[in-house]
Amino acid sequence: MNSAKIHPQALVDPGSTLGAGTRVWAFAHVCEGVVIGNDCNLCDHTFFEKGVRLGNRVTIKCGVYLWEGVKLEDDVFVGPCVAFTNDLRPRSKKYPAKFSSTRLSQGCSIGANATLLPVTIGRWALIAAGSVVTRDVPDFALVRGNPARLTGWVCRCGETLHFDAAAEARCECGGYFQKKSETSIREINI
Amino acid sequence: MNSAKIHPQALVDPGSTLGAGTRVWAFAHVCEGVVIGNDCNLCDHTFFEKGVRLGNRVTIKCGVYLWEGVKLEDDVFVGPCVAFTNDLRPRSKKYPAKFSSTRLSQGCSIGANATLLPVTIGRWALIAAGSVVTRDVPDFALVRGNPARLTGWVCRCGETLHFDAAAEARCECGGYFQKKSETSIREINI
Amino acid sequence: MNSAKIHPQALVDPGSTLGAGTRVWAFAHVCEGVVIGNDCNLCDHTFFEKGVRLGNRVTIKCGVYLWEGVKLEDDVFVGPCVAFTNDLRPRSKKYPAKFSSTRLSQGCSIGANATLLPVTIGRWALIAAGSVVTRDVPDFALVRGNPARLTGWVCRCGETLHFDAAAEARCECGGYFQKKSETSIREINI
Numbered sequence: 001m002n003s004a005k006i007h008p009q010a011l012v013d014p015g016s017t018l019g020a021g022t023r024v025w026a027f028a029h030v031c032e033g034v035v036i037g038n039d040c041n042l043c044d045h046t047f048f049e050k051g052v053r054l055g056n057r058v059t060i061k062c063g064v065y066l067w068e069g070v071k072l073e074d075d076v077f078v079g080p081c082v083a084f085t086n087d088l089r090p091r092s093k094k095y096p097a098k099f100s101s102t103r104l105s106q107g108c109s110i111g112a113n114a115t116l117l118p119v120t121i122g123r124w125a126l127i128a129a130g131s132v133v134t135r136d137v138p139d140f141a142l143v144r145g146n147p148a149r150l151t152g153w154v155c156r157c158g159e160t161l162h163f164d165a166a167a168e169a170r171c172e173c174g175g176y177f178q179k180k181s182e183t184s185i186r187e188i189n190i
Numbered sequence: 191m192n193s194a195k196i197h198p199q200a201l202v203d204p205g206s207t208l209g210a211g212t213r214v215w216a217f218a219h220v221c222e223g224v225v226i227g228n229d230c231n232l233c234d235h236t237f238f239e240k241g242v243r244l245g246n247r248v249t250i251k252c253g254v255y256l257w258e259g260v261k262l263e264d265d266v267f268v269g270p271c272v273a274f275t276n277d278l279r280p281r282s283k284k285y286p287a288k289f290s291s292t293r294l295s296q297g298c299s300i301g302a303n304a305t306l307l308p309v310t311i312g313r314w315a316l317i318a319a320g321s322v323v324t325r326d327v328p329d330f331a332l333v334r335g336n337p338a339r340l341t342g343w344v345c346r347c348g349e350t351l352h353f354d355a356a357a358e359a360r361c362e363c364g365g366y367f368q369k370k371s372e373t374s375i376r377e378i379n380i
Numbered sequence: 381m382n383s384a385k386i387h388p389q390a391l392v393d394p395g396s397t398l399g400a401g402t403r404v405w406a407f408a409h410v411c412e413g414v415v416i417g418n419d420c421n422l423c424d425h426t427f428f429e430k431g432v433r434l435g436n437r438v439t440i441k442c443g444v445y446l447w448e449g450v451k452l453e454d455d456v457f458v459g460p461c462v463a464f465t466n467d468l469r470p471r472s473k474k475y476p477a478k479f480s481s482t483r484l485s486q487g488c489s490i491g492a493n494a495t496l497l498p499v500t501i502g503r504w505a506l507i508a509a510g511s512v513v514t515r516d517v518p519d520f521a522l523v524r525g526n527p528a529r530l531t532g533w534v535c536r537c538g539e540t541l542h543f544d545a546a547a548e549a550r551c552e553c554g555g556y557f558q559k560k561s562e563t564s565i566r567e568i569n570i
Contacts, residue, residue, distance in 0.1 A: 009201060011389060011406055026201055026219050027217050027219065027235070027407050027425070029406050029407065029424050039283075043237075043255075044219050044237045044255070045217070045235055045237065045253075045255070045407075045425055045443075047423075047424045047425065047442050057282055057283050058282060059282040059283065061255070062237050062255035063235075063253055063255055063271075063273075063425075063443055063461070065423075065424070065425070065441070065442035065443055065460045065461070067460075075281070075282045075283070076282060077280045077281055077282040079273070079275065079280060080255045080257075080273050080274070080275075081253070081255070081271060081273040081305075081443075081461060081493075083443075083459070083460050083461040083492040083493035083509065083510075084460070084492070085459065085460075085491070085492045085509055089489075089506070089534070089537075089538030089539065090457045090459060090489045090491070090538070091455070091457055091487070091489055091536075091537070091538050092437055092438060092439040092455045092456060092457040092487070092489070093419075093421075093437050093439065093455070094537075094538075107281070107282070109279075109280045109281055109282070111275070111280070112273040112274070112275045112305055113271075113273035113303070113305040113322075113493070115461075115492055115493040115509045115510035117509060126279070129273065129275055129305045129307060129322065130273075130305035130322030130336055132493075132509065132510030145336060146336050146510055146525060146526050154279070156281075157279075157281070157284075158279030158280070158281050158284075159279065199391060216391055216409050217407050217409065217425075229473075233427075233445075234409050234427045234445070235407070235425055235427065235443075235445070247472055247473050248472060249472040249473065251445070252427050252445035253425075253443055253445055253461075253463075265471070265472045265473070266472060267470045267471055267472040269463070269465065269470060270445050270447075270463050270464070270465075271443070271445070271461060271463040271495075297471070297472070299469075299470045299471055299472070301465070301470070302463040302464070302465045302495055303461075303463035303493070303495040303512075316469070319463065319465055319495045319497060319512065320463075320495035320512030320526055335526060336526050344469070346471075347469075347471070347474075348469030348470070348471050348474075349469065
């Protein structure tokens with residue numbers, strides 16, 4: 001037993017692990033072998049297949065279905081209707097030797113109805129709603145479109161970063177960043 | 191008690207209001223504090239968060255999840271898998287002081303799998319399936335794409351309007367419209 | 381009675397038909413009048429409206445809702461969150477004289493979160509994840525984008541076909557194809 005809070009209409013199969021303070025809402029289904037951290041929020045109409053791993057403080061909004069091969073680190077936000085994949089060439093009743101993997105790094109946010117091919121999303125990146133993500137996304141990147149393109153950078157707090165002539169950006173929240181190249185930035189700890 | 195028809199596998203929480211003639215189908219979940227009008231149709235696998243307001247004769251197809259800050263006027267149609275949002279910069283476990291609002295004006299239709307950022311959709315507008323709507327949409331407008339662009343105009347009946355040299359359009363159903371600018375039209379009552 | 385395997389939290393209405401070996405998972409809902417073939421897999425949070433027909437060995441992943449007018453042949457794969465439509469000009473509480481039809485031909489695969497207008501998808505075609513399909517798709521075609529465009533050809537096994545100067549392609553799996561035009565190819569039985 002643990003201190004997760006499970007709605008009476010949720011299904012939590014035996015052999016799954018839910019951390020303390022995690023909530024599982026109505027019509028959610030957590031399968032055997034799933035490991036969920038502490039203080040997560042698994043909303044209505046979600047599904048967690050065998051092998052899925054979630055860190056702590058992860059939010060999964062309604063209509064999200066997570067497959068074997070998907071790993072989410074701490075503090076990840078997954079908006080409603082986001083679609084995950086683990087097979088680039090699916091055929092009914094044919095299974096690859098190994099499913100492709102998707103990793104969502106710490107603190108990233110996936111906007112509503114985005115589609116993720118098997119990729120790695122960087123730390124604190126922000127995927128705009130409706131994007132189709134076909135390639136890895138750098139830390140702190142903002143991407144959008146179909147296919148998703150890099151269109152800016154965001155702070156841990158979510159606000160857009162504006163880089164000056166010295167390739168530095170300071171956020172109102174205190175975040176401080178340096179641009180390393182057109183496709184990567186670095187957070188400076190001060 | 192009211193005369194709504196609720197499927198035995200639906201969840202209608204205490205403290206919600208359902209108008210007469212409204213149907214709630216299996217695996218739908220209406221939360222406390224939601225107010226739904228008369229003769230609505232809430233299909234399987236839908237979710238209505240605290241604070242959601244629906245007018246009369248609204249259709250919500252399967253796989254639609256409505257959040258606090260979303261208001262739908264009378265006669266709105268929301269197709270399957272349409273995604274709503276109420277936070278442009280979501281981070282897990284961080285909540286804005288106030289959620290952004292989305293308003294769907296009378297009679298508009300949202301095509302399947304469209305994504306709506308917090309916007310206002312005009313009366314009788316038609317959002318094509320798969321669109322990502324990032325800006326407000328005028329009355330009677332037809333928009334499509336990612337991001338959604340204005341590509342035409344539709345009558346209340348849903349048919350495309352064809353404007354003549356005098357900037358007037360008559361629909362077979364009897365509808366009569368005048369173009370006011372490239373981004374707005376006006377319905378003429380005759 | 382038949383030998384389908386039905387999860388205790390699935391809803392299978394009286395008057396529906398499920399073939400032998402078919403599995404129906406939690407929170408799935410099969411309505412009266414639906415006919416499903418043998419050895420199908422209907423995952424969690426799916427919905428099958430009156431009039432839907434599925435062949436044998438069809439896979440329907442989570443979050444897929446099938447409407448009257450939709451017919452799936454044998455061996456079709458439908459990824460998670462794929463949206464189907466049967467009315468190009470929907471208005472709430474207005475119903476067309478006849479719903480538009482969608483046909484998925486034998487062996488085709490629909491990638492995650494794709495949107496299908498009422499179209500015919502050819503045999504063994506592959507629809508990329510996140511596509512919005514507004515036109516019919518030829519046999520063995522690979523399409524992607526919004527709107528979806530023809531971007532290549534695939535074998536029955538799912539691998540990309542590379543055509544040589546003689547307009548022939550041989551797949552490692554043994555598949556052998558001839559290009560007939562820019563928009564059609566033919567499988568050669570040898």
